[in-house]
Amino acid sequence: MALAPHIRILRPKQWTKNLLVFAALLFTARFGEPGALTSTLVAALAMCLLSSAVYVWNDILDADRDREHPRRKNRPIAAGQVAVPMASILAVLLLGGGVAMMYGLGRGPLWIATAYLLLQFLYNAGGRALAITDVFLIASGFVLRAMLGAAAISASISGWLVFCTGCLALMIGFAKRRSEFVLMGDAKADSRTSLSEYSLKALDSLVLLFAAGAALTYGIYSIESETARKYPALILSAIFVVYGVSRYLVLVFGRDEGGEPEVLLFRDPHMLASVLLFVASAALAMSGVKLPLLET
Incomplete structure (x- = not known):
């Protein structure tokens, strides 16, 4: 075997x-x-x-x-x-x-x-x-993963962070549908039933909608959440979220590479760097580093 x-x-x-x-x-x-x-x-x-x-x-x-x-x-x-x-x-x-x-x-x-x-x-x-239901069900699994981490350590989780996670998951999910829609052409319904209800224009719009939602909600979280008020330097991490989302859109629309995001994360140096720098900047902020110009 x-x-x-x-x-x-x-x-x-x-x-x-x-x-x-x-x-x-x-x-x-x-x-x-x-x-x-x-x-x-x-x-x-x-x-x-x-x-x-x-x-x-x-x-x-x-x-x-x-x-x-x-x-x-x-x-x-x-x-x-x-x-x-x-x-x-x-x-x-x-x-x-x-x-x-x-x-x-x-x-x-x-x-x-x-x-x-x-x-x-x-x-x-x-x-x-x-259509739509399929990706929302998948995206809900991402949100549950974030909630699981909080439950495992008996912590609460910000609604803004939950919303951001959902938007990121929906962006990735619709980008995957878009990639398959383009790849399969006229045979798309044979590959996945829900694809017959989509159009390329609709999928493009949905990817952009949730990309903007992800960037916006994380930006709000990094400024207005209880965590951000306690650790103002968290706003630095928002730079890498916006950069990562922007890079992902370039790959999806410019290179039609949205089909395998789990591979894309490690294959594209810009995506990998944005994730690593996001984690590093968030960890630095949560360690208590001060940015006097941002203090209120």
């Missing part, structure tokens, strides 16, 4: 989404607390297991359709590299491990994990076939 296809079916590249779990740790300035760090790491690992279980299950359901797609046809189940019974066992093990870890973290994380799994059920039960 080849190991590589069984690892690929977990989609480890997608685990970068679970970095959102660390947002609460960063924005509560508790990254120096061993207990909080441990809880966050466990929550992130548990979400990796749960999300991989969902990916495996989705690949089982989508195998026939994936074989008609120019990129997805190489997924292990669609390509016949992993048998469906083995994939099913793997999905159950991942699900059980993830739920057990969430249970160990407490009631809050367990409820969030339940909500995440419910969203995936709704997506596969028919939401995926409905």
Whole structure:
């Protein structure tokens, strides 16, 4: 039994989404607390297991359709590299491990994990076939990841930060739909039912709408939130959010590279630098560095 296809079916590249779990740790300035760090790491690992279980299950359901797609046809189940019974066992093990870890973290994380799994059920039960609904369901999973990080360390989370996370996820989600819409051409409905309800102009508008929303809401968070009032230097991190969003739009509209954002993050040096500088500037601000000109 080849190991590589069984690892690929977990989609480890997608685990970068679970970095959102660390947002609460960063924005509560508790990254120096061993207990909080441990809880966050466990929550992130548990979400990796749960999300991989969902990916495996989705690949089982989508195998026939994936074989008609120019990129997805190489997924292990669609390509016949992993048998469906083995994939099913793997999905159950991942699900059980993830739920057990969430249970160990407490009631809050367990409820969030339940909500995440419910969203995936709704997506596969028919939401995926409905334009707009499909991307909103996916984006809600990103928001739950951010909320999970807060629940894991018993912290609250700003509504502005939640709104920003949702906008970023919607921007990425609609950019992925746009990429697939362009790639599949007249066969787009065969690849994904919801694509037949979209137009290129509508997808362009939606990407721009949520890109602006993400930049705006994070800007407000970095100035007006309770955290920002306590740590005014947080406004410095907004520079890299705006830059990263701007760069992403260039890649989406200029190069049609919105199809694999998890790969784009590491392949494009501008995107990687903006993320790293964002984390560094936010951590510096949360450490208590002072910017006298911004003090009120």
